[in-house]
Amino acid sequence: MSSPVSFELLAQDPASRARRGRLHTPHGTVQTPMFMVVGTQGTVKGLAPDDLRAIRTQVVLGNTYHLMLRPGGARVRELGGLHRFMAWDGPILTDSGGFQVFSLGDLREITEQAVIFRSHHDGSRHLMSPEVSMQVQADLGSDIVMAFDECVRLPATGPEVQAACERTTRWLDRCVASYRGPGSIFGIVQGGLDRELRAAHAAQITARPLAGYAIGGLSVGEGKDDMHDICAFTAALLPHDRPRYLMGVGTPDDLVRGVSAGVDMFDCVMPTRNARNGTLFTRAGRLSIKNARYATDPGPLDPACACYTCRTFSRAYLRHLYHAEELLVHRLLSIHNVAYFLDLMTRVRDALEAGTFTDVLQETLTAYPPREAGVRGVSSV
Ligand SMILES: [Zn+2]
Incomplete structure (x- = not known):
């Protein structure tokens, strides 16, 4: 069975781990390594689709947490999906919502089944689970669907990080079992700054045949050198024939260092926020x-x-x-x-x-x- 999203490795840099590739999606083929533009609420802040096309944007990100709260996944589906809703006909990657719900601090309660959280808009109660995240991402019609993972805040201790990794693996299996949409799921490797946990979790996640793999849990307050060490260590554990995505990173120097470590995909709020x-x-x-x-x-x-x-x-x-x-x-x-x-x-x-x-x-x-x-x-x- 061919995956809606597939990767073609074109060349490997002899002097580093950098790779040149192509990513095929239901909304077109894009060139890697690439930077993806963050459009959290169904818009890249300040820019219309014509602006995005003029600067040769390849992929736009949407955010499951924000879009499920407002205007709601079902409403976007009724209006033709996120591509039509925001008038962007290129590929869309959606975040799982995990990063946001885990950032809510005392506004949320985590169980094995789900995360119950209060909306940052009006305090109303909501439930996010692997199944809900997959449903919302399917409703949005996203091309690249991120698995719902548990992202621990650093500095977390070993057992806490390990428990989050194990739960992330169980939740990945629930994501794969429940997803019914037009895109492909990417798994996320967690493990904080601990190499043993990163290696163990990379082995678990890559044992699942997925369209791509992401390095999560970085750029959350750790030092730059730690981030790049763990990024390079983790990237080397991911399969050669799948795209690698370093989530939420970074500055121009972070991008080129990430590329040299073998990362193919990046996203960051930095250009628009700055x-x-x-x-x-x-x-x-x-x-x-x-x-x-x-x-x-x-x-x-x-x-x-x-x-x-x-x-x-x-x-x-x-x-x-x-x-x-x-x-x-x-x-x-x-x-x-x-x-x-x-x-x-x-x-x-x-x-x-x-x-x-x-x-x-x-x-x-x-x-x-x-x-x-x-x-x-x-x-x-
Ligand atoms: Zn310029």
């Missing part, structure tokens, strides 16, 4: 548009970027819009930041084909000397 804070990613490094020195600067945000914002507007104008709190600034800065992340991955893929990946890796690490790890949030994108 755009709204006036922090821009450029080939030369970070730039704060608020800075007084840009008040009279007629040049583009990033001379190396061909996005609409950089082709059309000056730094001085963008700074003016930012300080005047004009709505347009969110769209223009988001276009550029997302375009930067997508272009970085295009350069990575081109370099992998040309045998020059090390150059892009070094150039990116020079522009982005490793700092804080990217951290995901419950409702902020």
Whole structure:
């Protein structure tokens, strides 16, 4: 039986573990390694589908937790599924909702059967389980469906992390048994920062034949070097012929380091969230548009970027819009930041084909000397 989502490994970089591949989905074929754009509530904040297409977005993420609370999975299904609802005809990956419900702290209660939680909107009670997550993701019509997992907050102790891993495996089996939708399920490897637990859990999860495997439980507050050590360790345990997805990561330097560890897929709120804070990613490094020195600067945000914002507007104008709190600034800065992340991955893929990946890796690490790890949030994108 062929899976709705399948992976084709095209080339392996001789100098690192980086891979060049293609991912086939019910809504088209995309090129890897890739960055996927976060659209939590059925929209990439500030950007319309035309904007996303213009910057060559490949995959958009939707969030099960947010969409099940509002407007509801069944309603989206009645309206033709998430692709039609948000007018995005490319591939969609949906988060399982696990990360969000486990982030709710004392608003939730966990049992083997399900997580009972209170909505962050109005305090109303809801139930999330492997079966509910699969139902909502099927209702949304997602192409890449994430298994419902238990994500423990670091620093958690060994037995707590181990219990979460074991439950995640049992829940994966329930996800696979109950899913009836058009997409394919990816399993998630947990295990915190403990190599033994990571190895044991990777063995359990990869024993299940799935369309892809994700590295979960990272970018949750640990240090950058720990994150990359565990990412590389875990990626090496995943099957060669399946895509590998590092969830919720990260900054430009995180992406190229992840690629060199053999990761194929990434997502992060950083480009859109930072755009709204006036922090821009450029080939030369970070730039704060608020800075007084840009008040009279007629040049583009990033001379190396061909996005609409950089082709059309000056730094001085963008700074003016930012300080005047004009709505347009969110769209223009988001276009550029997302375009930067997508272009970085295009350069990575081109370099992998040309045998020059090390150059892009070094150039990116020079522009982005490793700092804080990217951290995901419950409702902020
Ligand atoms: Zn640009």
